[in-house]
Amino acid sequence: MDTAVSQKIEDTVNSDRVVLFMKGTKDFPQCGFSGRAVQILQNLDVDFRDVNVLEDNSIREGIKEYSDWPTIPQLYVDGEFVGGSDLLLEMYQNGELEGMIKA
Amino acid sequence: MNVQETIEEKLRRDLDPLHLEVINESSMHNVPPGSESHFKVFVVSERFAGENRINRQRAVNRTLKEELAGPVHALSMHTLTPEEWEARDRATLASPECLGGMGK
Numbered sequence: 541m542d543t544a545v546s547q548k549i550e551d552t553v554n555s556d557r558v559v560l561f562m563k564g565t566k567d568f569p570q571c572g573f574s575g576r577a578v579q580i581l582q583n584l585d586v587d588f589r590d591v592n593v594l595e596d597n598s599i600r601e602g603i604k605e606y607s608d609w610p611t612i613p614q615l616y617v618d619g620e621f622v623g624g625s626d627l628l629l630e631m632y633q634n635g636e637l638e639g640m641i642k643a
Numbered sequence: 644m645n646v647q648e649t650i651e652e653k654l655r656r657d658l659d660p661l662h663l664e665v666i667n668e669s670s671m672h673n674v675p676p677g678s679e680s681h682f683k684v685f686v687v688s689e690r691f692a693g694e695n696r697i698n699r700q701r702a703v704n705r706t707l708k709e710e711l712a713g714p715v716h717a718l719s720m721h722t723l724t725p726e727e728w729e730a731r732d733r734a735t736l737a738s739p740e741c742l743g744g745m746g747k
Binding site: 572573608609610611621623624625626627630 | 672696697700701704708711712717718719720721
C-alpha cells in the first residue's frame with residue numbers, strides 16, 4: 541500500500557471515536573451486511589462516522605490490508621479494529637459492543 | 644469442483660474440523676440462479692482454542708483467501724471450539740440459537 545493511502549486510512553480510522561467503513565452511507569446502505577451494522581449502531585444510539593468505500597477504491601482495497609480483514613463492513617472504536625459483520629452482531633447480542641462503545 | 648466443494652475441502656484440510664457446515668446463501672441475494680457468491684460457514688475446531696474471535700475468523704479468511712479474492716463476495720461465519728459447541732448442545736446452523744437475529 542502506498543504511504544499516501546495508508547496515511548489517509550490512518551487519519552480516517554482516527555477521525556472519530558467510532559468509524560464504520562461500509563458500502564453506501566448510513567442513510568443509504570448498499571449492502572445487507574453494511575445495513576445491518578448501521579442498524580446495530582443506531583440501535584445503540586451511537587454517534588459514528590460512516591465511510592463509503594464505494595466512493596474511493598484506494599480506501600476500499602487499502603482498509604482490507606490495513607486490518608488484515610478481507611471484507612466490508614469494518615468497525616473501528618478508538619482507532620482499533622473491532623470486527624466485521626458477524627462479530628458486530630455477536631458483540632451486540634451479548635452486550636459487549638455497548639460496553640465497549642459506551643465505556 | 645465447484646466453489647462450495649472447494650471451500651469445504653480447504654477448511655477440512657487447514658482446520659481439521661470436528662464439525663463443518665458450508666451453506667450457499669447466494670439465492671438470498673440479488674444474483675443469478677446457481678450463483679456461488681454468498682456463503683455461510685460453521686466450523687467447530689480444536690484449532691480455535693485460545694484464539695479470540697478475530698483471530699479465528701482470520702484463520703478462516705486466510706484459508707479461503709483465493710475464494711474471497713475471486714468468486715466469493717460475502718462470507719459469514721461461526722467459529723467455535725469443541726467445548727463451546729458442547730456448551731451449546733451441539734447446535735447446528737439449522738438450530739435457532741445459532742442463526743443470530745437477522746441471519747443474512
